[in-house]
Each structure stands twice: as structure tokens, then as C-alpha cells.
Amino acid sequence: MKGILRLAYKLLVNDKAKFTALLVGITFAVFLMMFVTSMFIGVLNHASATVINIGASMWVMDPAVQTITNSIGMPDYVLDAVRSMQGVKYAVPLYSGGALVKLADGTYQSVTVIGLDDTTLFGRPQLIKGKIEDIYAENGFIAVNDSEFSKLENPDLGAEFELNDHRGVIVGIATVTTAGLYGLPTLYTTYERAIQYIPNPRYTLSNVLVEPKSPQDIPRIKQQVAALGYLAVTKDEFITRTAKFYVYQTGGGTNILIMTVISFIVGLSISGQTFYTFILENLERFGALKAIGTRSRDLVGMILFQATFTSLTGYGLGVGLCTMLISLAKLRLASYAAMVSYANLLLAFGMVVIITGVSSYVGVRRVLQIEPFDIFRG
């Protein structure tokens, strides 16, 4: 079989024009599918940045909340109620909101402010400069050194700014796992300072962060929180909830689906049509091979090998091209929202398998239909 496959390989790659067209078609389709889905996955990942960075096991929120950015304040008693629930190891408050800061040069900049529990500082970021206890110092804030850091004029320790007529001082520079989606710098401070400095509605508690005693306690906690009229979700569920919001309620998912389907159709059209032409051009010779004594299953094997080889090569090139472009973009823009994941690798692979299957089916059908007698008859 090795020799027969080598024969199939030579027939394929020696036809440079068609082989190139086939590769370009599949590479282009895979690239588009990968790129579009990578961007979307990147956006979803950035949309859940705070959830990922804070790292709490469970989040309690108003049931109407879809993402961390549209938090709805809860009354303070919710925190006390959650703390008293069975299965809760500890629970802390979290403030998350937007604010406008006035920088040293007099310009204004929107920021995201995260208010951490004053007692525990649960969810604090990893500092690369300064000491975490300085957050308790007068007007202390920690700035996150992500891709948006420069919008705060690259502050160093001691840099000052104004927030709602309050003085703010940078006492630490931190790093986080994931940058936010909206291009806003992030400032961490204590919960009490956050609700004191930032004008707020009646209720100020954005979320309650919960650590269950054991994973088995999670359903019970959810049940008790629901009885209170609120919603408790795990970290992964919150990320999924955020993703679902962007997929189903913003039109993003539909657009991605349309782009993916278009990429698939383009890839299928180019490679299917080119492969079919390749088979048609060689049809008489395949007929001659049949006459000489090639078994049908060997011919099918040859065609399947040709289609599979082309598809896998195109898949590799498409994935490589997409990864290279995303890497290059991230060199320029650290928070570039695109991410290659197993999910979109598998999706693109699945599409390629379908393209291979359809192209092979068309080719195999034609080759099996040809009668060696037709070769004699001319």
C-alpha cells in the first residue's frame, strides 16, 4: 500500500498548480475559521477578566446580572446572610464599578475600580512594585500594569490623581492574568474606600465572593442564595454566563457563526471544485489503472489519501498562519483580544474533515463510476 500511496502523493503534488490551489483554498478557509473564532474566544476571555483575576470559587449577584461589568448593587444584609449559610467557609464583599480620574496633566481617564474586602483583601492582584499593606494607606490605590497602563501616564509609586474630587495615590503596581475587554485601566483599592470615593446608588455591594467548605456544599449554597432572591454561581459558571451573554444577546455569536459558515463554504467550494477538476483530468488514467488491474479499494485509498494529505497540510498551514498573525499582533498590542483554544482548533479540524469527506466522496464516486471499457472505447 505504501507504494500506491506514494503514487497518489506524486500524482497530487506534481500537479503544482492544482495542488497549490487546493492548499490555498483549505489554508484560507482554516485561517478564516480560526481567526474569527480566536478573536471571539479572546473577546469572551477578556470579558471575564475580573472574574478570572479575582479567582473566587463562587460569586453571589443579582439574578439580572449577565457580566461582571453590569453589576447591580445588593443590600449589605446579603453579605451577612451568605456568611451565615451552611457550607460557607467564608464570604467577602466586592465592589466593581467605573469611575473617571483626573490625571496629573489635567486630562480625564475612565477607569475600572475594584474594591477589595478591607479585612482580607481577598482577590488581590500580584504586586510587582510596592507592598500590599500600603493599600490601607491614605488614598492608596494599586494600578494594574496591563496594556492600558499607559493611559494612566505610566504611573510609578507615589503618583497622584483625582477621583471624584478625592486625592488618590499609587501605592503599588500589580500584574494580572487577563486584561479587561473595554480598554480601561484598572485600579484596586479597599471596598470601603471604593464606595466612599465613587458616587453610588443606594446599594453598593456588587458581589459577594464565597469560598465553600467543600465542593459538595456548592449546590446547597446555591439553593440558600436562591431562596434569598439572589444568584450564586461558580467561577466557571460565571465565565460561561458572560460568554452566553455575548454569544446570544449581542449578535456577536451570530456574526461569528455567519463568518465561520462563509469560511467553510469558501473552503469547501475552492477545494471541492479543484479536487473534482483534478479527478476529472485524471479520470481516464484512473480508468486505465482499473483496466490494468487496480482494485477499487486501492483507488478509493489513493483518493482518500490525496484528500486527507491536502486537508491536513492546509489545516496545519492555516493554523500556523493564524497563530503567527495573532502572535505578531500581540507583540504590538499586548491585550489583543484573540486566543487560539482547543475549541476552535477542534472546530476548524471538524470543518476540514467535512471538506475532505465531501471532496473525497465526489472524487471517489466519479472514479468508481468510470468503466475500463470506456477507456478502450475512447
Add this chain to the structure above:
Amino acid sequence: MPKAAIEANGLNKWFGEGEAKTMALRDVSLQANFGEMVYIVGPSGSGKTTLLSVLSGILKPNSGSVSVEGVDIWSLGADDLADFRLNKIGFVFQDYHLFPRLNTAENAAIPLILKRHDWDESIREAAKYLEIVGLKGRADLPPVKLSGGEQQRVAIARAMVGQPDILIMDEPTASLDGDTGQAILKFVHDNILNANRCIVVVTHDSRIYEYASRILTLEDGRITRTKASAA
């Protein structure tokens, strides 16, 4: 007594049904022996190609039988029949049917590759046959770089590389000029034909009749004449 390579008895073949039914072969019986170069001649539409296809295991007759080296080929299954053709019969087609993307040696080596011989060994063996058919030093060229006569020689090398007992040639001179056609058939007669081989040639080129051992004339699907030697 000559040993029969191919024996056909009472072959009937028709195409279509009802009013569209066309008889291609009518009660054809023949024998081709080892050491013979048997020509099947006749006007266009007389059934030559159909007969050749039936004799070589490509087209099943509606009735009658074909034995090749004592094996009733139409009793074999599809895979066994394909294997039988691969091992026992060499084909030379009218239009050569060489793969333009393979070089000459790779084209000639195809039957060995299909028999699952080692690739390099197959190419070496094919190169030997290319030398036999007078194409020494052309092994690496693509078929398009060769003349019609040279391409037909490659097709002959491909047919012979598996050392089949029977060689089937369909209009081997149809795409060649007169001199080249004659040279090809002379080459086949002098170098390929031997006591252990039978060659069946379908042609209507009377210029090559001189190489025939016997000429069977087919008209309207019937063998109407058998001539022992054209010479």
C-alpha cells in the same frame, strides 16, 4: 500442439434493451495460442473493442465463456478478476494513458507498484524495460517531452514490466505515423513475442498485418474470416 492462451466460446454481447438493443458480439468463438500474435480486424463498429474487452476481463459478456490459461475469468469475483488482469495481462491503450505528472520510469513501473513491490525496485525494473524498448536515458523525462512513438514504447514497457503472459494492444498505431507504427509492431513482434506469450492486437491498420500470426476479421459482431498468416 499449440497451447491455448485464450479460449472463447459462444460469446454474445449486446447493449441496450428492447428496440434500442444492439448486438455487439454474436456467437463468437476463438482461440489464441502462446507464441502467436493474433490480430482482430474489421470496420468501425464491428465489435473489435468489445471483443477485446470481453477477452481481457473488462466487459462481461451476456453469454458464453472466456478461459485464459485455463481459468474461466468470468467466474471470478471483482477483486480476483482485477488481480488476474494485473498478473496475467498487459495492456497497451490506443491513447497510451500515461500520467503526465509522473516521469517515464514511474509510469512504466505502475503495474509493479500496484503489485505492492518496493518503489525503488519497481523504478529500477521499469528502467530496464525502458532500455529494452529503446528509451535508455529517458527514464526521468515526463511523457509530454516524448514523441508519440516514444510514448507508445513507454506504454509497452508498462505493459511488459509485470511480465504478463498475454499482451493486449488496442489500436497501437492509431495515434502514430505509418513508419513509427510499423517500427513499434516490428519491435513487439521481434522482441516481446515468444513461445510463452500471446499477443492480441486490435487494429484496422493494414500496414502492420505482416507481423500477424493469424488475422481474425470481425463484421457485425461475427468472425467472418480467419487468415493464418498475412505474409
